[in-house]
Amino acid sequence: xxxxxxxxxxxxxxxxxxxxxxxxxxxxxxxxxxxxxxxxxxxxxxxxxxxxxxxxxxxxxxxxxxxxxxxxxxxxxxxxxxxxxxxxxxxxxxxxxxxxxxxxxxxxxxxxxxxxxxxxxxxx
Numbered sequence: 341x342x343x344x345x346x347x348x349x350x351x352x353x354x355x356x357x358x359x360x361x362x363x364x365x366x367x368x369x370x371x372x373x374x375x376x377x378x379x380x381x382x383x384x385x386x387x388x389x390x391x392x393x394x395x396x397x398x399x400x401x402x403x404x405x406x407x408x409x410x411x412x413x414x415x416x417x418x419x420x421x422x423x424x425x426x427x428x429x430x431x432x433x434x435x436x437x438x439x440x441x442x443x444x445x446x447x448x449x450x451x452x453x454x455x456x457x458x459x460x461x462x463x464x
Contacts, residue, residue, distance in 0.1 A: 341409040347449040350400045354449075354461045357392070379423040389459050390423050393451060396461060425459035 363369030367385040376383040378395035401407050401415045412418045420431045428451060432439050446452060450462045 341405050346406060346409060349403050349406060350396065351449050351461075351463060353399050353403075354396045355463050357396075358463070376423070378421070380421045381423045386423065387458075388423075390420075390425050390428065393428065393459050393461060394420050394422065425453050425457045428453060428459055 357371070360371045361369070362372055365385065367388055372388045372391075373383040375388050375391040375395040376386070378398045379391045381391075397419050398415075401410075401412065401419055407413075407415050407418075418435065420428060422428065422431065429439060432451075440446065440450070446462050448462055448464055451459060452462050453459045
């Protein structure tokens, strides 16, 4: 599986969730709870941006061939489980993933961490 194929699968999973809305109040709803379950925190009305990223990575690693292509033996140990945006820098560094400088151009499929403690996946 090529890096382009890996990125395409990741993007397909993330883009499949476009349009998801909170229900019943801020940081609430069935989809939000589902994302939050991908982290080490119990679901509750807390900001879920990092939970969405954790969920997307977890689902991506379930896709046939992804973990094997990446050389990941223990998916649960490797994948992020944090609910904090800034923790993803440490997570990536520990796994020797490429961390771009702040002003670097990004492309679809990159994780983007903002100074105000928000994380997302660039889809376009």
